[in-house]
Amino acid sequence: MDLDGLPETAFVSPRGENRPAVQALLQRGLAQVVERLAGAAGRPPLPQAEASLPDLLPAEPLAEGEILARLDGLLAASMNASAPGWIGHMDPPPATASILGALAAAAVNNNLLSYEMAPALSRLEVAIMARLADLFGLPAGAGGVMASGGSLANLLALAVARNRAFPEAAESGLCGLARRPVILASAAAHTSLAKAAMVLGLGRAAVVAVPGREGRMDPPALAEAVAAARAAGQAPFAVVATAGTTVTGAIDPLAALAEVAEAEGLWLHVDAAYGGALAFSPRHRDRLAGIARADSVTFNPQKWLYVAKTCACCLFRDAALPARHFRVAAPYMAETGGLVNLGELGLQGSRPAEVLKLWLTLQHLGLSGLARLIDAGMALTAEVAAELARRPGLELAAAPDSNLLCFRPVGAGDAAVEALHRRLLDAGLFLSLPLYEGRRWLRLVLLNPHTGAGEIRKMFEVLDEALS
Numbered sequence: 001m002d003l004d005g006l007p008e009t010a011f012v013s014p015r016g017e018n019r020p021a022v023q024a025l026l027q028r029g030l031a032q033v034v035e036r037l038a039g040a041a042g043r044p045p046l047p048q049a050e051a052s053l054p055d056l057l058p059a060e061p062l063a064e065g066e067i068l069a070r071l072d073g074l075l076a077a078s079m080n081a082s083a084p085g086w087i088g089h090m091d092p093p094p095a096t097a098s099i100l101g102a103l104a105a106a107a108v109n110n111n112l113l114s115y116e117m118a119p120a121l122s123r124l125e126v127a128i129m130a131r132l133a134d135l136f137g138l139p140a141g142a143g144g145v146m147a148s149g150g151s152l153a154n155l156l157a158l159a160v161a162r163n164r165a166f167p168e169a170a171e172s173g174l175c176g177l178a179r180r181p182v183i184l185a186s187a188a189a190h191t192s193l194a195k196a197a198m199v200l201g202l203g204r205a206a207v208v209a210v211p212g213r214e215g216r217m218d219p220p221a222l223a224e225a226v227a228a229a230r231a232a233g234q235a236p237f238a239v240v241a242t243a244g245t246t247v248t249g250a251i252d253p254l255a256a257l258a259e260v261a262e263a264e265g266l267w268l269h270v271d272a273a274y275g276g277a278l279a280f281s282p283r284h285r286d287r288l289a290g291i292a293r294a295d296s297v298t299f300n301p302q303k304w305l306y307v308a309k310t311c312a313c314c315l316f317r318d319a320a321l322p323a324r325h326f327r328v329a330a331p332y333m334a335e336t337g338g339l340v341n342l343g344e345l346g347l348q349g350s351r352p353a354e355v356l357k358l359w360l361t362l363q364h365l366g367l368s369g370l371a372r373l374i375d376a377g378m379a380l381t382a383e384v385a386a387e388l389a390r391r392p393g394l395e396l397a398a399a400p401d402s403n404l405l406c407f408r409p410v411g412a413g414d415a416a417v418e419a420l421h422r423r424l425l426d427a428g429l430f431l432s433l434p435l436y437e438g439r440r441w442l443r444l445v446l447l448n449p450h451t452g453a454g455e456i457r458k459m460f461e462v463l464d465e466a467l468s
């Protein structure tokens, strides 16, 4: 092709002609990115200024220096997850190896749609999914497929569960069903379940909220809710238990819920998007006791496993189930020795090799490194919870099951909680401000490895001053 007029570095020449120029560009870009991360403690968690967005579609190629300057401007205006005061969301600073994985995935640009387009990486994904399933205690033959986020993983699990329970729905939809399929979950379950119910054609009212305490589903109440749904002419088909709710990090009593699900003949999906990381800690993994009885599990390494976004897994107790109950074959793809293309099993078609970020992170940190990170977050949470309990002027939404703490001044209105949030922000500390059970709370997520005693001390100084 005649490529005159393109920048010298437009592509990496496969014959190596522009190797020095490409390396110079990527090294400059990488140096800039590392500089942002390495200087993150000097900037607040939330940006001070809006990004300027000039010239979105320049008529001619811009000089590399100008492009890098614009990129740096955008990075400067981005949320700063590496700031030690970033302690309010389930979004960690990325593990270094996962940054390399994102770069490598973009560079090889393989497509997880099929084995033909991602031979080694499809095999890697299948193998890692089986290894993670094993870590959760699922039996031999368990495995799964990755997805770009936990919402998609929850949707896929529920689609397979729905199609297994109502095989005719996969072909003809829901219109012929005599009874309305419903899903049971706690009121604190993630909003992606409502989205999944809409996408599956069930309607969001098909997610029945089971009562509980402090965000945890009550097993006898689940049995009652199943009976009530059946009495009302509905057809419960799945229970979604949560291991690490989004607002308080609560873990449902998985073993007891598994008993009920089994007795009632219901699919048990465990949304362990967040709390699944506890499986990596020998000290804390018993908090997930019962997860081994799940039919499917969502787990997001992009959260408490520090893998750069997005990175999520949908695991099945029987890895053959998505092929049986969801697969749509892609005849435009070559067959590879009986292997089923991952793009035929999952919701997504074309998909990047996000598994590279996960694999490199597992290789780089190892089980011991990951356990250390989880344990450190849990230890810090216990210390902060004890400090909070020493202050009668503060109330906790729930005793922590993981590394999340939601609190607020006793008797305060939402406006006062919001004012406290701003004061903390002025002190360089970002806590989030969720609405939970009708009131605003300050929410701490203690997963940031850069958060230390200094940030916690500062937080209590601000709180004590406000409470005095």
Ligand SMILES: Cc1ncc(COP(=O)(O)O)c(C=O)c1O
Pocket: 090, 148, 149, 150, 151, 152, 154, 190, 192, 242, 244, 245, 246, 271, 272, 273, 274, 300, 312
């Ligand atoms: C418990 C739980 N499940 C599912 C999700 C959805 O994950 P994602 O945002 O990756 O789609 C979240 C997100 O915070 C979550 O907390």
